Amino acid sequence: MALDETLNVARSNEARPLVEVRGLRRSFDLSKPWLNRLIERSGRVSLTAVDGVDFSIREGETYALVGESGSGKSTIARMVVGLLPPSAGSVEIDGTDVWGKKSPDQERRMRRKIQMIFQDPFASLNPRWRVGAIIAEPIKAFGLIADASDRAERVGELLSLVGLDPRDGQKFPHEFSGGQRQRIAIARALASDPKFIVCDEPTSALDVSVQAQVLNLLRDLQQRLGLTYLFISHNLAVVRHVATRVGVLYLGRLVEEAPAAELFAAPQHPYTKMLLEAVPDIDMEGKERLAIAGEIPNPVTPPPGCHFHPRCPARLSGCDRDIPMPQHVGNATVRCHLFDPR
Amino acid sequence: MTEPTLSVRNLRVEIPTRRGVLTAIDDLSFDIAPGEVLGMVGESGAGKSITGSAVIGLLEPPGRIAGGEIRLAGERIDNLAPDRMRRIRGRRIGMIFQDPLTSLNPLYRIGDQLVETILTHQRVTTGEARRKARQLLEEVGIPAAETRLSSYPHQFSGGMRQRVVIALALAADPELVIADEPTTALDVSVQAQIIALLKRLCAERGAAVMLITHDMGVIAETADRVCVLYAGRLAEIGPVRNVVKHPQHPYTIGLMAAIPSLSGDPDEMLAQIPGSMPRLGAIPPGCAFNPRCDYSFSRCRAERPEPYPAGTSHAACFLHAPEALRQAPSDILQAATAAGISLPNTVDGAS
Numbered sequence: 001m002a003l004d005e006t007l008n009v010a011r012s013n014e015a016r017p018l019v020e021v022r023g024l025r026r027s028f029d030l031s032k033p034w035l036n037r038l039i040e041r042s043g044r045v046s047l048t049a050v051d052g053v054d055f056s057i058r059e060g061e062t063y064a065l066v067g068e069s070g071s072g073k074s075t076i077a078r079m080v081v082g083l084l085p086p087s088a089g090s091v092e093i094d095g096t097d098v099w100g101k102k103s104p105d106q107e108r109r110m111r112r113k114i115q116m117i118f119q120d121p122f123a124s125l126n127p128r129w130r131v132g133a134i135i136a137e138p139i140k141a142f143g144l145i146a147d148a149s150d151r152a153e154r155v156g157e158l159l160s161l162v163g164l165d166p167r168d169g170q171k172f173p174h175e176f177s178g179g180q181r182q183r184i185a186i187a188r189a190l191a192s193d194p195k196f197i198v199c200d201e202p203t204s205a206l207d208v209s210v211q212a213q214v215l216n217l218l219r220d221l222q223q224r225l226g227l228t229y230l231f232i233s234h235n236l237a238v239v240r241h242v243a244t245r246v247g248v249l250y251l252g253r254l255v256e257e258a259p260a261a262e263l264f265a266a267p268q269h270p271y272t273k274m275l276l277e278a279v280p281d282i283d284m285e286g287k288e289r290l291a292i293a294g295e296i297p298n299p300v301t302p303p304p305g306c307h308f309h310p311r312c313p314a315r316l317s318g319c320d321r322d323i324p325m326p327q328h329v330g331n332a333t334v335r336c337h338l339f340d341p342r
Numbered sequence: 343m344t345e346p347t348l349s350v351r352n353l354r355v356e357i358p359t360r361r362g363v364l365t366a367i368d369d370l371s372f373d374i375a376p377g378e379v380l381g382m383v384g385e386s387g388a389g390k391s392i393t394g395s396a397v398i399g400l401l402e403p404p405g406r407i408a409g410g411e412i413r414l415a416g417e418r419i420d421n422l423a424p425d426r427m428r429r430i431r432g433r434r435i436g437m438i439f440q441d442p443l444t445s446l447n448p449l450y451r452i453g454d455q456l457v458e459t460i461l462t463h464q465r466v467t468t469g470e471a472r473r474k475a476r477q478l479l480e481e482v483g484i485p486a487a488e489t490r491l492s493s494y495p496h497q498f499s500g501g502m503r504q505r506v507v508i509a510l511a512l513a514a515d516p517e518l519v520i521a522d523e524p525t526t527a528l529d530v531s532v533q534a535q536i537i538a539l540l541k542r543l544c545a546e547r548g549a550a551v552m553l554i555t556h557d558m559g560v561i562a563e564t565a566d567r568v569c570v571l572y573a574g575r576l577a578e579i580g581p582v583r584n585v586v587k588h589p590q591h592p593y594t595i596g597l598m599a600a601i602p603s604l605s606g607d608p609d610e611m612l613a614q615i616p617g618s619m620p621r622l623g624a625i626p627p628g629c630a631f632n633p634r635c636d637y638s639f640s641r642c643r644a645e646r647p648e649p650y651p652a653g654t655s656h657a658a659c660f661l662h663a664p665e666a667l668r669q670a671p672s673d674i675l676q677a678a679t680a681a682g683i684s685l686p687n688t689v690d691g692a693s
């Protein structure tokens with residue numbers, strides 16, 4: 001008990017949350033057009049991509065969201081940065097509600113603090129713009145530096161910050177390799193001096209040797225500039241290297257959340273265990289592998305109760321009926337009936 | 343020793359372009375024994391997939407085989423007429439591609455596609471072919487195989503589709519299966535199932551497998567031997583355990599250290615190889631890896647290394663040349679030893 005208390009005190013003394021996500025929900029309407037519904041006598045169909053997700057990110061921390069395709073990671077990222085309106089719930093960044101009513105001035109001040117890095121560096125840079133113009137765009141958009149030569153100087157600084165040559169600003173994106181383009185995307189994200197960067201699978205389009213360069217760069221920038229990251233990935237080994245806290249998503253619900261070290265050392269939720277089990281064994285220690293059954297079900301018709309119950313090796317009798325509530329297990333929060341208080 | 347199922351000797355693949363001829367594969371040799379799984383790894387553009395295409399005779403024009411030999415169970419197949427090659431493809435060499443949707447025809451039922459494949463390659467009646475198709479679907483772990491035969495590809499999930507593709511590839515009991523990134527489009531939990539399935543089925547049938555992937559984890563789990571490609575050239579080839587645990591080529595060493603793993607200290611920075619792989623038009627003289635290599639010396643910039651024996655592997659690196667101890671500067675030799683490179687025992691190789 002005493003240990004718990006000291007932990008709690010220590011935690012409240014730590015940095016305050018920069019990002020607060022509460023009850024976030026998003027559903028997409030997949031219904032056929034009105035006339036077809038009438039003729040075929042079919043009803044509306046909707047897909048709940050994100051189903052009541054809560055988490056908070058403290059300043060200077062890297063919060064990772066992991067999950068397989070269809071788990072809702074990218075939908076959450078888009079709602080957090082303000083690209084996609086949520087169906088319900090709120091996102092607060094540094095005390096400002098991303099989706100609340102604001103004056104244009106407040107809106108701009110908030111937007112400046114949030115930036116995003118996308119998965120595909122071939123699609124996220126305009127091929128017709130010079131790199132210098134791409135990086136200068138946020139500076140112009142937010143009116144940060146009025147003078148053109150000062151702006152050019154700042155672009156040069158940003159380029160050297162991400163390990164490129166300041167003269168590279170004159171080139172076009174096609175002259176760069178995938179890893180270098182991702183560095184350009186990072187420089188652009190840093191241009192507005194943000195506090196919070198959402199990285200949506202920033203290295204999954206890159207080769208391993210280049211992936212290591214980009215991951216190291218992101219970490220180095222975090223230490224130097226005190227950035228806070230929301231890191232979206234399906235690769236657990238990558239997440240282990242960057243994250244301070246990890247949230248595991250399954251079909252739109254956060255099934256487990258824990259400090260990274262604990263999640264990897266002692267996963268609690270059967271799905272987290274399964275995911276860790278499935279990572280190919282690069283160390284060749286000949287670990288025993290549990291047979292993993294099944295695939296993610298169709299999110300349009302998710303299983304009732306706990307979404308994971310059809311694949312779960314530890315299924316209890318009520319799992320196909322009741323949605324598990326979040327339970328605290330040590331420092332982790334787990335949504336699984338195994339941890340229900342008796 | 344038995345005859346290898348696939349034997350590739352000094353393969354050279356060229357792609358003529360407006361700005362000159364690019365060499366996509368340069369002097370590549372390897373064997374795959376019956377029942378063996380050979381992993382082909384490398385970064386994008388290293389030439390993994392082109393090697394696979396060259397073996398099955400499906401190089402995309404204007405790419406062409408400009409030299410070397412490819413033998414399937416001793417028989418030369420790189421110079422066969424297209425119609426003779428077509429009879430080998432599918433019957434003696436099965437193929438599995440990355441995206442299961444592109445290898446299945448969306449307009450035909452799964453059963454019809456399987457039956458057609460079986461009828462094309464084997465002398466059986468339609469009824470027998472249908473029975474065999476059902477049996478194949480059961481073998482690849484598709485539940486309710488009988489009813490699933492009349493489903494269309496879009497009614498299957500990604501993992502199930504890849505199982506169907508494996509069933510198609512194995513329909514004619516091929517001697518060699520070429521799997522090009524078979525799990526890249528799949529989620530991790532499904533990936534593990536597909537790898538296990540592929541490995542088990544090929545082992546049961548004694549088929550040799552050429553597994554092309556960029557994922558070292560998949561290789562470590564599946565392959566018996568690994569062939570590491572860099573810029574269209576062989577960097578290292580050897581038993582999987584040795585290549586993963588004791589890599590001998592500086593590129594392989596860098597590659598293995600750059601992979602984040604579930605063990606090791608997460609707070610440590612990942613090792614990184616500076617720069618990136620050269621484009622085919624701009625491969626540096628000498629060893630293709632020399633500008634990025636921590637252990638390069640004068641010879642690496644002047645000559646191209648051939649694969650030298652390095653422990654139980656072979657590595658195309660002058661540090662493994664018999665004369666390395668005489669030629670390389672002592673500080674580089676020391677650094678290489680510290681990195682786990684086992685240098686040759688003799689000073690001039692003339693022992």
